[in-house]
Amino acid sequence: MTHPASSLPPTSSDQVNHSDDTHSSDLQTNNNSQSINLSTLRPIDDYLIVPQDAPLNERPAVYASGDLYTFLATSQETNFAFNAFDFFVPPGGGPPPHIHNYEHEAFFVEEGNVRFFLGNEAGVPGTDNQIILDAVPTGTFIFGPRLRPHGFANPDSTAAQSGTNEGARVLSITTPGGLDFLFEFVGQPVEDRNDPISPPPPGIDPAFIEFGQRTSYRGESFPRGVAFPGYEPPEGTPNYILVLPDDAPQGLKENIEAQVAGVEGFSIWTASERPTFTGPFGIEYTSLTSFEETEDNLGNQLSYNQFSLAPQATDTFVQANLNANQVVKPSESLATGVANLELNSAGDGVNYGLTVTGLDFGELVEGGTPQTPDNELDDVTAIHIHSGERGSNGSHAFSIIDPSDQDENDLSITLNADGSTTINGIWDQTEQDIPTILSDFLRNSGLPGQESDFYFQIHTEGNPTGEIRGQIARTTNDFPETIESENHEAFYVKEGTLSFNINNEVRLVEPNTFVYVAPGTEYSFANFGTEQVESLAVSVTPAELEPLPTPSPLNPQSILPNQLVFLSDEADIFYRPDENRLRIYAGGGNDEIFATEEERLFGEEGNDLLDASGGAGRNLLDGGKGNDLLIAGSKDQLVGGEGDDILIILNGGDNLLYGGSGADQFWIANGRIPDTVPETRQSTDFGLPPLEDTRNTIADFELGIDKVYIRGISDISSFDDLKLLPAFGDILSTSILATVGGQEISLANVSGIVFNEFSAEDFVFA
Secondary structure (H helix, E strand, O other): OOOOHHHOOOOOOOOOOOOOOOOHHHOOOOOOOOOOOHHHOOOOOOEEEEEOOOOOOOOOEEEEOOEEEEEEEOOOOOOOOOEEEEEEEOOOOOOOOEOOOOOEEEEEEEEOOEEEEEOOOOOOOOOOOOEEEEEEOOOOEEEEOOOOOEEEEOOOOOOEEEOOEEEEEEEEEEEOOOHHHHHHHHOEEOOOOOOOOOOOOOOOOHHHHHHHHHHOOOOOOOOOOEOOOOOOOOOOOOOEEEEEOOOOOOOHHHHHHHHOOOOOOEEEEEHHHOOEEEOHHHOEEEEEEOHHHHOOOOOOOOEEEEEEEOOOOOOEEEEEEEEHHHOOOOOOOOOEEEEEEEEOOOOOEEEEEEEEEOOEOHHHOOOOOOOOOOOOOOEEEEEEEEEOOOOOOOOEEEEEEOOOOOOOOOOEEEEOOOOOEEEEEEEEOOOOOOOHHHHHHHHOOOOOOOEEEEEEEEEEOOOOOOOEEEEEEEEEOOOOOOEEOOOEEEEEEEEOOEEEEEOOEEEEEOOOEEEEEOOOOEEEEEOOOOOOEEEEEEEEOOOOOOOOOOOOOOOOOOOOOOEEEEOOOOOOEEOOOOOOOEEEEOOOOOOEEEOOEOOEEEOOOOOOEEEOOOOOEOOEEEOOOOOOEEEEOOOOEEEOOOOOOEEEEOOOOOOEEEOOOOOOEEEEEEOOOOOOEEOOOOOOHHHOOOEEEOOOEEOOOOOOOOEEEEEOOOOOOOHHHEEEEEEOOEEEEEEEEEEEOOEEEEEEEEOOOOHHHOOHHHEEEO
16 A cells, blocks of 8 residues: 555545545644554555655654654564664664664664664673774664664764754664564654654663563574673674765774774675675666675575666656555555646646546446446546645545536547546636646646646545545656566665656655655656755565464374264253263254363354363363353363354463454453463563463454453453563564563463554453
8 A cells, every 4th residue: 555654644535525525735634743653554565655754643753762763664564574764863862782683773874973882792891892983974884683782872963953853863774574663662652853852761771671572583592682791693693784985084994993803793894895786777786785795594684775866858748647545545446547637728728638447437428338237336426636635635626527516518438448448528717717736737847756736536336435546747758667676675865856656656756755665566766857866775575474373282182082972953061070082062052061181172053152161171162153152271272163252261371262253252361360370581681570471372363353351350450451562482463461469461462463453442351
């Protein structure tokens, strides 16, 4: 989904009946409003454009470590491949030296001079490997590998500005994604960029340690996120890579080389010493670091490059490319459209031609038959030209097709042999006034990607508030031939302007702007401006991250069951406390079956009660069809099956719960806390408390459908009493924690749900 920073949805919709039409200026959210929540962002299927200091209602931003961090690309948006951040670091700001257990981080100093802490024991007083690089200048690139310490600070630089704050800026890219979750957990949302940035608190915030120790790789030992005496990175850890700009102060490189002499793991260059290569569109790139240099033993890697691009001449024309992503509340439509516009020779009319693929215009043509007779949802009901910027709804400027308020009097609709439809017409001044700003846009020249404040929108039976939409913009035929992105591609335009053609949408990217192009996207770019372009270009391989498998607590049955039991189709009650390893098939009826040890209970048809709470464990309870009640003991596996099921844990641990289909209830604490064991992976350093864990797991929770129930626990009465964190070693899963009687307890893990996706609506307290 396309979410340029200027096009995230405001709150209004565009109704065909005009009742909700509002000028875009009335819909703009105050730039000082609170930053949006990460959990509202979704995977980008084409591109993302984010200017520096993007409005807070459009991009997340938090205070952390005495800095202001703006999230340019989040984990959800990149399918966990990478994060990109703008770090604004005021004097005195910056995090202490630390270790990333999970991700590589690459830094580019955008503005100002920054102090970096590197080395195997970076920042540890009294050690031989303490490396402090002072006054690292603008244009410096530093690659900080996973499991090598790093930190940065701004002693006194005021070259950059954010709101009324002065400081330095650093572009950060981390791979794989996940660091944004840490900042969301420990940071405070930015309310107003003009607010003074508070200095960092003294010492190390335990929340950083608590979150960081959970994001190690699966089953891997980790250094708990902090640098300490005697620490050495594991074998296979890539080197630090420092690339200084060619105009760095004389002698700086030699000074740094002298500092790191005798310390392994450093590679130091100037930009002109780095390899160059010819990349897409015939551009010469300077490699700041390569896939090979950054690959670690887990396959993490990125390619980080920079390039210069001279201007080229072009001829432009005006066009609108329509798709579902540009609709303020994007539809899932696959339809597309291309509209060409120009002023007529007299300058008092707008000639337009619109060709649409994937929608049905049959009923709008006299004597025509539906193009898709079995689908009424794609029937076109209206076409308008609206006034409004990208990302906001505006009033109708001209109605091409409208059953209640038609402006166009001379319309031609042609059903083409390939299934597309072409609509031609003239917006005549006598039909509706042509706004001066639109006629001036059509009359004048400009750069490809410059957009007007007008857009086309098509409405259908299935999407009456907008099926597809396209901003009216300048474009050109002089773009290089597009290529399909194989990797995640990110750009940061430092100087000049770049025009991008992305899936036939043309966008103009100004200086200090981040661009993300998702894998599988057709794109090209060129410099049609008047100044040389200086840009960064980063490639990250697609992530293949899946939640950790949830191992069953049941031992494989290597011996045959003692007995197969088939109950009648009537309602039955079955309990044999002196027998075990039975397989019991309930058949029809509303049955009550009680398990002992290593038994398999199959409810089959009916609303059944399957109860293992009095057993010795390792039982499988499968509700089958119906609305079933399943009760676990310890080391049991509950499978709700079809229907709206209730799965209850009374007092045991090590249980695995599958709700199956339907709206299921997962009762993870019912009148008492289930049995726990010490969680040895939680470090108690830096003030963290010991943690107890029930080792109960919900394997298939569905947000918005299923519910987690917590009943009868005195210290837990609302969502605010819970703490949600990633499960250890599994950033895609969640631990539900609470403090009960002064003891911190992990009540359950939820597989496959990221911790920030939960809300109070997913829980019930009683």
